[in-house]
Amino acid sequence: MWARVVRLGFWSWGSWRRGFTSKADPQGSGRVTAEVIEHLERLALVDFGSQEAVARLEKAIAFADRLRAVDTDGVEPMESVLEDRCLYLRSDSVVEGNCAEELLQNAHRVVEEYFVAPPGNISLSKQDEQEPFSHN
């Protein structure tokens, strides 16, 4: 049972990760290439910032990669841990909303009743213009 759950949780993680790390280490010493870090930073608009953060990520991956040792051959994958539960259906009535004031309290900047965001997505500057992460 557990094996089924576990495999699924890492389904998407594994699928993209394989694409990047296959040549470096197929079975997880947990090293993450500078290339992958840059890709993640671009997608998530998150700056990993320091080599310490990268090291922490690598440790987390190494920890999770132990799950790969579990033999799941012949085990049917689950859709979700909730797959046998009923999906509750709500009736189509309006019971929420009208709380712009409360929501906007979370915002860094507000114009009238709008949230203010930077124009478009700001892409991070190229890897080599930043402080380099040395992985080699």
Add this chain to the structure above:
Amino acid sequence: MAAPMLRWCCLGRRWVLACVDSGSRHGRGAAIGFTSSRKRGQSSVAQQPLITAQKSRKGEHKWAAVVGLEIHAQISSNSKLFSGSQVRFAAPPNSLVSFFDASLPGTLPVLNRRCVEAAVMTGLALSCRINKKSLFDRKHYFYADLPAGYQITQQRLPIAVNGSLAYSVCAGKKPSQVISKTVRIKQIQLEQDSGKSLHDELRSQTLIDLNRAGVGLLEVVLEPDMSCGEEAATAVRELQLILQALGTSRANMAEGQLRVDANISVHHPGEPLGVRTEVKNLNSARFLAKAIDSEIERQIHELENGREILNETRSFDYKLGCTMPMRDKEGKQDYRFMPEPNLPPLLLYDTASLPPGADPQQVINIDWIRERLPDLPSETREKLIQQYGMLPEHSFALLNEVGLLEFFQNVIKETRAEPKKVTSWVLNIFLGFLKQQNLAVNESPVTPTALAELLNLLDRKAISSSAAKQVFEELWRSKGKTPSQIVSEKQLELMQDEEALERVCHTVMEGHPQVVMDMKRGNSRAINKLIGLVRKATLSRADPTVIKEILEKKLSS
């Protein structure tokens, strides 16, 4: 040489699409990132019209264009797909937002039953197979109007698959030459809409309104079975009519309730399909066909000049009349799809599989919905043709305008006039007046009752058809008057007194002996001149057929 001249089958009058909406959406809320990850089916496509690039440098080249569509229709519901906040157009910013819609921590999605029913209904109307089990997935992308950083959609197993949409295009100049076509529907999936972004370039900031965030969408994916803008626009129009007939979406393009992305490529017939581009956010019916045709033309032009087509996302600039590359996406997106952990599989039932003793509020019975499907536009047209002997193009025209069919049916109910007469009056005169003043049917100053009464007067020959037109104009101008009032005020009723008419005929004949002589010598056209003179003398209040009878009687005596 300039862009090659195009010649293809689907040029012609676009009557199916006449007057759908006025204007496009302003550059608001371009919902980027809605590309589905589907691969184009490589199956061969029937009935591809050939596009001939005339006088090409390399001799005669034939091109075939392939067009597939992804259509997003906002579900017409009171509340959003996964939250209880209201769905409404043009509300004050961020007033229709729940904590879930704003992605506050600790909130969970709760599925709206109405949205599921709308998807099933739409799937059934489009002859889809309804999946009794479908799944929700997260599609990740980062954009300020998507606060969760992902959209809940149905990537792996959508609610409906393998349907078809039939539509008709004009074959030639005559509207009666209609060709029926079918486009396959790959799938229909339930998903969340994003919020809207208002770009303030001046202050270099983006204003975010989350009122639309989380509204239920039906993404309808059409296979690339179309081959020009006309076909695509007509298919979209038919889908729009179907959604409106079902009530599953208001499908008003001007309010962004129906949004179209087109995948377009060109190739030589018999060769593999070309590289495709995606033209995003075709949010105006008026520009849909034009955008697609201009992209086809551009691709042919590029290829004929030895250049390549890039697999890119483009948008249509309606001022320039051509497509432009969109800059905001670099390289391939990585949506990192994953199963939505907070929603178990969506299970649907039919009468046979319905679990006994199930809470009726918690189960959806596909058969129950199927039994309650309303007439689809194609069925309504067929009924009009059967019931009233109407021409197919007239049935199309009646359905093409919101409220026009109802107006027509109300007139029919109250008048003794022939259906053909009613059809002609509603489509030619009534619709003509509406178009001229840019009014909707419900804004018309003439009521169905008034038109019915007018047609009754015409039917029992109380007035001539030219007088009827005069009465109609008067009805349009002066609200509240009845046709009979106008007829008596303006003295438009036909002369019923045959003796008086005979006297007029007699006077006219005496006044024009030359014409009478011509007639007697066998000039058959001369009688028309006499009829005209008599009508003039009666201020057009006499029935020409009666005049003719009287004149003929007098001449032969």
